[in-house]
Amino acid sequence: MTLRGGDPAEIGGYRLEARLGSGGMGTVFLGRTDSGRPVAIKLIHQQFAADEEFRIRFRQEVAAARRVSGAFTAAVVDAAPEAEQPWMATTYxxxxxxxxxxxxxxxxxxxxxxxxxxxxxxxxxxxxxxxxxxxxxxxxxxxxxxxxxxxxxxxxxxxxxxxxxxxxxxxxxxxxxxxxxxxxxxxxxxxxxxxxxxxxxxxxxxxxxxxxxxxxxxxxxxxxxxxxxxxxxxxxxxxxxxxxxxxxxxxxxxxxxxxxxxxxxxxxxxxxxxxxxxxxxxxxxxxxxxxxxxxxxRPGRSRLRRRWRPVLAAAVAVAAIGGGIAAVTSDGLGSKTDPTDDGRSHSVAAPAAPLPKGFAPWKTTVLGGRKDIPDELRCVARGDALFCGGGGVLATRIKVSDGSRVWTRTSPGIPVQGMHMVGATDDTVLGYRITDRHPQGEVVAVDADKGRELWAAPSGAQSTAVTGRTQDAVLMGSSVIMIDGSNSRFEARDAHSGKVAWRTPFPAHTQCAPVPVGSRLYAMCAPSAEIGDSEVRHPTLRPLDRSSGTPGRPVAVKGPAVPMGVAAGRLVLLQVHMQGPASAGYEGVARFDPATRQVTYSRLPKPVEGTPGMADGTVYVSGQTGRVTALDPLTGRQKWTRQTSVEGASGPVAGPGALYFSSATGRVVALSPRDGTPLWTTDPQADGLTGEWGASPRAVVAGRALVVAADKNTLFAFDTRKPPRSG
The missing domain is CATH 1.10.510.10 (Transferase(Phosphotransferase) domain 1)
Known part of the structure; x- marks a missing residue:
């Protein structure tokens, strides 16, 4: 169908060639990228652009389409839900x-x-x-x-x-x-x-x-x-x-x-x-x-006399898509914890942490293997080295001091929301890669100094379904514990060489994910039938010997529950509040004590909705409207709640005397850990969406500097004592 009079010649830099169709809400055009790749562009009708309800709905459409981009859907290439006339481009x-x-x-x-x-x-x-x-x-x-x-x-x-x-x-x-x-x-x-x-x-x-x-x-x-x-x-x-x-x-x-x-x-x-x-x-x-x-x-309206008899589905890979939550270990992304048996969480930076040598504020964009499908990155800092990855960027090394790139390894795969990095050791960076050959993904190791690929291994994709977190591989010391490509067992590999130390099959009729508890390793497992039903009600925790993978006896947990981190030596989990078949926030706190193998529970006064995270022994839930609620994980009591101006934020990231929350737009708010008093807020740095739930923390502290990841592979850094002025 050719273009009509009045149709635009281009949208968002994509030249238009034809109409593909039109409906009540918008028109779909065939467009081309600069390289000639065809894309389908949905342009919302002008009369709906001023309807705020509709704009919210369109933002959700873009976020949902990005979340499920894969082999059976059309991947999102670009979108501008805040444009005067909103649009979204997908693969044609x-x-x-x-x-x-x-x-x-x-x-x-x-x-x-x-x-x-x-x-x-x-x-x-x-x-x-x-x-x-x-x-x-x-x-x-x-x-x-x-x-x-x-x-x-x-x-x-x-x-x-x-x-x-x-x-x-x-x-x-x-x-x-x-x-x-x-x-x-x-x-x-x-x-x-x-x-x-x-x-x-x-x-x-x-x-x-x-x-x-x-x-x-x-x-x-x-x-x-x-x-x-x-x-x-x-x-x-x-x-x-x-x-x-x-x-x-x-x-x-x-x-x-x-x-x-x-x-x-x-x-x-x-x-x-x-x-x-x-x-x-x-x-x-x-x-x-x-x-x-x-x-x-009408003939033939037969009555449904036979009820469905559930059949145990074969173990099938769970797509590693969806919001990730702050990593539990010191080697992951998110708020760091001390990998000792007491598991007490500590700030990343000491109270008197200095700026990195030669530091000056900077901003950069890291292009990946798919320049037409940018993604959000996640980073981890080690000294003056900043290692980041996600989407079309397998891994990149950036100098914290000035934002200059040392090396970048790109990935041809399509970015998958929630899959960013596994983490980094002193000599190795580990990331995820999605390709046609391995649509579930693979863990890839890259030399931290030179950026050359060391090894790659197919990875399963179980964690989102089991734990509610996208963490199919975790770093513990110099080892990476991952789900293997068959989605049927754990395997431990040397992070640098990739040599397999041990393999341990999942218990029969279950699917599992790795969960670090301080220096201990646990498997969180759920019945395959419950995973297939999207209602994990009866998860279990069982210890795994870090040297051999030998499993211990399971401990039952009331589910669904999301592991958050460690406080006072206990694993803290948030219990999900269900409304019918759908989750609607969190209704309680569970604590697992490895020493006694007991699980205790505290019910929250009322369910709390938003993106959860944990830092310095406190659980935080940041809502879509900007409200942050602090919870005592040992009692379930609310410490404080504070309304901020940063919608859809993820976090927290702990720094000297402050907690940092940021959104996909790069907007950052610093709050006092004591009572949530806002210390400062910055303006947006990227044209991103703020509607994603469950996102892992986008910021990382390097001394007194804060490095923030935003939409479209944007990274920026500034002195936390001299944040960019708002307005």
């Missing part, structure tokens, strides 16, 4: 939408139907494992690429740990493909709502019509909530698998992992649908309402 996926395919050729059948069903279920599995609920799975949001189906348009999706944004006075979604709970109680929508939508989508693909079609969207919504689906035209083999997906209650539906197991067991040829008169109806790309006979006249 060649192919028809499923809606176009059905319109042009009729229903899908035979081996093609099985391949489509498996491909869409794999996509949904990865989206859910990234902690995102799509909430608008429909034919026009599925692109049939040569590599398989891709799910696009995260316009009304949300992270599972975020509050649902319900647009005032508006029904959000597409009724023929919405779940009953989405129509009745949208704030309680979870991953199984997407499974319901997938069921309706597969019925549509197989028959050319939805299972709840009616004369109007209102009647369709009624059918979804109260009536049984019309499934007589669905091939019998597929029907047996799809029928449980359409259960009215979420708990009666399978998870994406369970559904995938059933689909893989189906024969290659599923046959075709019975002929229908409406197999190739043209559908509006936004509403997709279906004029058919009234429900009372």
């Amino acid at each position: 996926i060649e192919g028809q939408t499923l809606a176009q395919r059905i319109t042009d050729q009729g229903p899908v059948s035979g081996p093609e139907l099985r391949t489509l069903a498996i491909g869409l279920t794999e996509a949904l599995r990865d989206i859910h494992r990234a902690g995102v609920v799509h909430r608008d799975l429909k034919p026009s949001n599925v692109v049939l690429s040569p590599e398989g189906p891709r799910v696009i348009d995260f316009g009304i999706s949300r992270a599972a740990d975020q509050q649902t944004l319900t647009m005032t006075g508006r029904v959000i979604g597409t009724p023929p493909f919405m779940s009953p709970e989405q129509l009745q109680a949208p704030r309680g929508v979870g991953p199984r709502s997407d499974v319901f939508s997938l069921g309706t989508l597969l019925v549509y693909a197989a028959t050319g019509q939805g299972p709840f079609d009616a004369d109007s969207p209102y009647m369709t919504a009624y059918q979804v909530v109260h009536e049984e689906p019309a499934l007589d035209s669905v091939p019998a083999l597929l029907r047996a698998v799809v029928e449980p997906c359409l259960a009215k209650e979420p708990e009666g539906r399978p998870t994406a992992d369970e559904l995938l197991v059933r689909l893989r067991d189906l024969p290659g040829d599923l046959g075709g649908a019975a002929p229908t008169a409406s197999s190739a109806r043209t559908r509006d790309t936004d509403t997709q309402h279906h004029p058919t006979a009234p429900a009372s006249e």
Whole structure:
């Protein structure tokens, strides 16, 4: 479709070539990068630009799309949600939408139907494992690429740990493909709502019509909530698998992992649908309402007599996507802790810490292997050396004193939110790399002096699902403890040589992640069935011998719970507050004592929402609106709460007499640890998003200097006694 009169010639520096389509909220264009790479650019209609509710929703769309960028979705290339007319650019996926395919050729059948069903279920599995609920799975949001189906348009999706944004006075979604709970109680929508939508989508693909079609969207919504689906035209083999997906209650539906197991067991040829008169109806790309006979006249509304019987899904990699939280060890990123048995946390810098020799404030941008997909970096300081990594930057060494680069190793992989660095020793820097060959990722070691690659090993991706943190490998002394590429065991390697010291399999029917507790190493494990259900309720902690990997007896923990750090020799975990299937902040503090093997619990007066972190023996939760709450991890009591002007901040990072919190825009606030009194605040340094939850700390203290990472690979440093003036 050619450009029309009045269409822009370029957006954000990308020249436009054609229209790809238009809907109620925006227009999608085909554009080109300077190097000629095609991109799809979604430009929001001008009338919505002044609607703050809509802008918030669009920011969430960009954040969700970035969070799930991978093999089954379109990766975000660039975005400007704060522009006068907001836009987002993603990789261009060649192919028809499923809606176009059905319109042009009729229903899908035979081996093609099985391949489509498996491909869409794999996509949904990865989206859910990234902690995102799509909430608008429909034919026009599925692109049939040569590599398989891709799910696009995260316009009304949300992270599972975020509050649902319900647009005032508006029904959000597409009724023929919405779940009953989405129509009745949208704030309680979870991953199984997407499974319901997938069921309706597969019925549509197989028959050319939805299972709840009616004369109007209102009647369709009624059918979804109260009536049984019309499934007589669905091939019998597929029907047996799809029928449980359409259960009215979420708990009666399978998870994406369970559904995938059933689909893989189906024969290659599923046959075709019975002929229908409406197999190739043209559908509006936004509403997709279906004029058919009234429900009372439609044959084949069979009742769902059989409940889904959960099947233990095979161990499948959990995408290492989603917010990371401050590292627990001294070798990781985030607030440092003393790796001794008492585990007491100490400031990174002494009270009288000097500036690095020859220091002057600086700002720089580090370009990675994918210049069109910049990311946020994370850094760790060792003397005058600053080691950073993330996204297209495997690792880089920068002088703290002036910001000059010593060396940079780039990565061709697509940046994945939450995966930045493993850490650094005196002679080795370890980072993550995502490639087509290793889509789950691999741990890569780089020589700290010269920047040459030393070794690389495939890594599993379990930690986000098990612990709520993106930490699939941890440094302990000169060893890196990681999940191996099979997602079935731990392995310990020498950080510099990569030599394997030991391997230890996960306990049967569990998935695990490494958790340092002071100088001790623990495995936090959860039942595979609960991970597949996205509801980890019964995690366990078991010690691992650091020299041999030999596991000890497990200790049960009330879950879901997120390891935060060590205080008074005990591992501190935040207990997640659940609202139905979705998390809604934190409701309590758990403490595990390695000496007694006891876990004690304290309930918070009320749930606290935001991004958690820990420093100097205190837990902090920074909310999306800028409020920071300090909690005593030993009692669960609130020490103080303070409203700041830095929205969506992560932290804390402890410095001399101050705590530092910063957002993706590079805006920093310094608070007094004693009572949260604001000491100073800086202005933004980058055009970033502030909507990410659970982000790991973006700042690092080097003596009296503070180095801050912001969006688009921006790094800047300044003297904490002379911060950049605000305003």
